[in-house]
Amino acid sequence: KSTLLPALLVAxxxxxxxxxxxxxxxxxxxSQRVNSMVNDNISGWAVSGKEHNVQANILYMTDGLLKERLLNDDNLITxxxxxxxxxxxxxxxxxERSINIDLCLALFARLLKLKPALKTKMKVIISSATLDSSVPALYRNIPGCSLIEFNLVSLSTLYxxxxxxxxxxxxxxxxxxxxxxxxxxxxILCFVGSTFETxxxxxxxxxITKGAIVAYPLIQSQSAIDxxxxxxxGTVFFSTTVAETSLTxxxxxxxxxxxxxxxxxxxLQLERTELQEIKAAESTTKQRRGRLGRxxxxxxxxxxxxxxxxxxxxPVPQICQSELxxxxxALRRSRLKTSLKEFQQYLPDKPKKEYxxxxxxxxxxLGLISSSSNESFTNLGASIAKLPDFGSLPMAKAVYAALKQYRCGRDLIALSSILSVLNTSAxxxxxxxxxxxxxxDFMTLLQVMNAILMxxxxxxxxxxxxxxxxxxxxxxxxxxxINPALRRYKNLDKAFSLSDEFRELARIQSGNWENIAKALLNGFSDKVYASLKMLQGKAQQFVKYNVNQRRSNNQQQDSLNEVTEIAVIDRSSTLRTGNKGALPAPLVIARDVRYLTAVRSVSILSFVGQLESSWLEYIFSRxxxxxxxxxxxxxxxxxLKQATQRFSQVQIQVxxxxxxxxxxxxxxLNAELYVRQQLVTVLNFTLVSDYPNNPHDNLTRNLKSITSMPGDLFGPLRxxxxxxxxxxxxxxxxxxxxxxxxxxxGIDSQNQAVHREFMSFLSWLRTCAVIRHPNSGK
Known part of the structure; x- marks a missing residue:
């Protein structure tokens, strides 16, 4: 269907x-296979940043590229x-029902409905090994649109x-x-669930085989050449979903x-995207089986x-389970000037209203559209809409700040290029x-990009x-x-060179981390984390430290001794330190915060940079x-009075x-650290028997045994x-x-927690029958 049918249509x-x-x-x-099959150069191809023979009769392109042309190219078909x-x-x-596929289907449905005259100019073929009924139903409901379905009852392989x-x-x-x-x-081709498993x-x-078996990964971030x-x-391959289709x-x-x-x-409840391991749909396992017999x-x-x-x-359409x-x-900035509220009628499967x-x-x-009833772009939103697509609005905000405010445009463009192709920090x-x-990590990646670009x-x-x-x-x-990152940088560089407003700003290189960090804070201010080594002494743990801290309904307010959302830095990060090594960075900004499950109590920070507290310029409450x-x-x-006088820039109240x-x-951050230090107090108590004068009392006997033991019994606890x-x-x-x-x-809530632990130990001593001396077994 992918090779022969297009050639027959040309004929x-x-x-x-x-x-x-x-x-x-x-x-x-x-494309190469088609040209080889007909022994003629009738086919070309185009992907983001690269193309060949694009004027040919048959043009193969990614669905993402076609989506962009449908959204922004007035002359694609008129x-x-x-x-x-x-x-x-x-x-x-x-x-596959990816977001790009569903958007292409919707954009064609919209085109055929709003411009009926185009039905004489174009035809749409929807091809798939298996297909949910919602897709043909979408086109069947377009007035005057002729829908012809062809279902092959049984499809056997050649072998x-x-x-x-x-x-x-x-x-x-x-x-x-x-x-x-x-x-x-x-x-041998093995399908596994994730890039990490691959x-x-x-x-x-x-x-395991001591090099006898060399296996190759097939993952999304690789270049087509690789x-x-x-x-x-290769002989053995481990692959994600990339090998399910079109590869022979x-x-x-x-x-x-x-x-x-x-x-x-x-x-929606946790306001975050989580990686969930799910069972592959029947259509997916059928596709995987279909790799064989060719x-x-x-x-x-x-x-x-x-x-x-x-x-x-x-499979569930991705647009129905993704952040929108x-x-x-993209819809608002496109030539369509529309919104999802209006556009959803053209989608085969509609996202829920709350999404x-x-x-x-x-x-x-994010400050990109107004809160008024017309929901129009703000000045910032209109400006960012002029930028190339960075695939992430926080990154687009960071790049815009780098261009206009911090004079490090080239640094952020290079950094965004490599970050855009990285799903993991491995x-x-x-x-x-x-x-x-x-x-x-940000400056490490920028150093790599600069070395190659030079x-x-x-x-x-x-x-x-x-x-x-x-x-x-x-x-x-x-x-x-680095290969796809360079392609991405080349595309962005080309786009900025065509912009009168941003051309020169995009060429300014700073190399100064403070400027780069402040630009990143414009987009990722909700991903700032403070070390609990500073706040509470937990060496490798961090807590989200900003206004956009998100909590589910059953999460409790932070206390001076407990934090509801704990994070640790990814082991691959250059800022990761050991328990006995250097102190952790006091304050960091992260690009990614990964939650592997909805109930996971500790999140993982990936692509992390160290901050100074004076760089945090946004206003919030804690x-x-x-x-x-x-x-x-x-x-x-x-x-409270002393803290207010010392930190006049901060309003503090109980x-x-x-x-x-x-x-x-x-x-x-500095005010909180000061208050915590002032709240430190001393608690004294004694572990004593209820009946100290009774030598036959269980607790009295056990306390006597413990106090007579050599060594530091409470060393590990301390x-x-x-x-x-x-x-x-x-x-x-x-x-x-x-x-x-x-x-x-310590502070009182911590002191009370220590007291409870010792009282629990004392309770255990009351019921413990025998306390053995450490040397009793010798």
Whole structure:
């Protein structure tokens, strides 16, 4: 359907056939296959930043590129387009139901409904191995639109495919077994749930077999050239969904399917996107099985055992489970000047109203559209709408601030280019030490980009060989990231060169982290985290520190001793420190905050940079819960008055046992630290028996045994509280009367927690039958 049908349409006299593919590599590969098949150069291809023979009769392009042209190209197809027969738009692999595919379907539906005259100029082919009924229903309901459906009752492969149920098989064991029995050129393709699993399984199979089996990853961030090279040369592959469609492996013999997909799902309640492992739909596993039987007989191994009805028939359309703010902005900035509220009528499956409302609220919170009834662009929104698409509105805001305010436009454009192709921070581990900067991951990545761009700009383009440059710079392990990042930078550079307003500003390079950080804060101010080493002494833990801190309804207000949303820095980050190493950065900004599940209590910060509190210029409020003793100490010792005088830029008050700070975020942080220090108090208590004069009392006997023991019995407890909570604990044993004096120094809520732990220990001693001496076993 992807190769032969477009060629037949050319033979039938259709003026032009534009065929979409979900990914970059198939555009190139299928185009070459068509030209080889007909022995003529009738096909070309176009992807973002790269194209070949684009005036050919058949043009293969990504569905994302077609979406952009439908949104912004007035001349793609009009009533004045001259045709002999008609232009054919061929949307392939529709079963994937990606956001770009659904938007293309909706844009064509809108075009056919609002401009009926175009029905004589164009035809739309919707092609898929399996298809939900909502897609044909969309076009069937367009007045005057003729819909012809063709369903193949049974589709057999050229060669036989044997299906094997193997739910109890270990993936890597099965790969080794199939590898040992395969013929020389047979290939093995394994479908796993995520990019991390793809890379990790490649590493593990190589390690387990001591290099005998070399496996190649197939992931979204790779270049088409790399993917094609792997497919032509490799034997074992671990892949995400990228290998499900349009790719033909020359000697594929075995497919192993875990039956799982890691899907980003937006939670409206938690206001965040989480990576959820879900069961692959029936249509998805069918596509994976369909990779086989094309060049030789194949064997499909299902590592899942789903009961009837456990799998969905079709995957949930991504537009129905994704954050919609970028789509809302794209529609408003496009030539259509529309909104999701109006546009949703053309979608095959409509997002829920509350998700559309959430997108609108986010745009208002970002300051891009007004809160008035007309919901028009603000001045900032109108300005950002003139910028190229950065794929992220926070990054677009950061770039705009860099261009207009902080004079570091080129730095942010280069930084955004590499960040846009990074879904995980794993690449940071492969970057040599000479590129790593103490300011954190942003400057490390910028250092890498600058090193490559300096070479690229110094030599003629035909002489620039990225593989050789990366090898010379020690960056070969990151070339799969740098390659698409350079393509992205080239596209952005070209777009800015066409802008009279931004052309010169985009060429200004600062290299100063303070300026770059302040620009990033314009977009990512809701991802600022303070170290609990400063606030509470937990060495590797951070807490969100800004106005946009998001809580679900069942989360409680922060107290001086407890925080509801804890974060740790990704292990790949240059700012990650060990428990016994350097102190963690006191304040950081992150691009990504990852939540693996909705109930996860600790989030992971990826792509992190260190901040100074004086750089935080935005205004917000922060509330901390006090206990009764802490509130009394604040008032009795005039701590509140002293803090107000010392930090005049911050409004500080106590209301209903809540300590409330309001002002510039950097000053709030310093004010909070001061108040915490002033609230430190000392608590003394003694562990003593209820019946100290009764030698037969269980507690009395056990306390006597403990106080007579050598060594520091409470050392681990004391070290834990001091390293994690900055609470100092001193204990003094009295052998003569079997008592233990305890002194605790911290804020009252912490002191009370320590007291409860010691009382729990005392309660245990009351019921403990025997306390053995440490040397009793010798």
């Amino acid at each position: 039938e006299g259709y003026d032009r056939i534009i065929v979409t593919q979900p990914r970059r590599l198939p555009c190139n590969m299928i 009533e004045n387009t001259h045709v002999k027969k008609s232009v054919v738009f061929f949307i392939d692999e529709v079963h 036989t495919v044997t299906v094997n149920d193997a739910p109890k098989e270990n993936l890597l064991d099965l790969v080794q077994r199939l590898y040992s029995k395969r013929n020389r050129h047979d290939q 890379l990790e399984n490649c590493r593990l199979i190589n390690k 993917q094609q090279k792997y497919i032509e040369q 492996f020359p000697c594929l013999k075995y497919v192993i399917d875990t039956g799982l997909i890691n899907m980003p799902v937006y939670s 060049t030789q007989p194949g064997e499909y191994y299902a590592l899942y055992d789903y009961t009837s009805g456990e799998q969905r028939k079709y 703010v970028n789509i809302e902005f 559309i409302d959430d997108a609108l609220k986010q745009l208002q919170r 690449v940071l581990k492969s970057i040599p030490i000479q590129y790593k900067r103490p300011e954190g 070479v690229r700009d110094a030599v003629p383009s035909k002489q620039f060989d990225l593989d050789r440059v990366c090898a010379a710079k020690g960056l070969s392990a990151a070339v799969h990231v 509330e901390l819960q006090l206990n009764e003793a802490e509130e009394k100490k604040l008032k009795d010792e005039n701590i 209301n209903n046992r809540k300590l409330v700070f309001h002002g510039a975020s950097g000053h709030i 070290w834990r509280w001091e390293s994690e909570q900055q609470v100092k604990i001193r204990t003094k044993m009295h052998k003569n009367n079997g008592t233990i004096e305890v002194t605790v120094e």
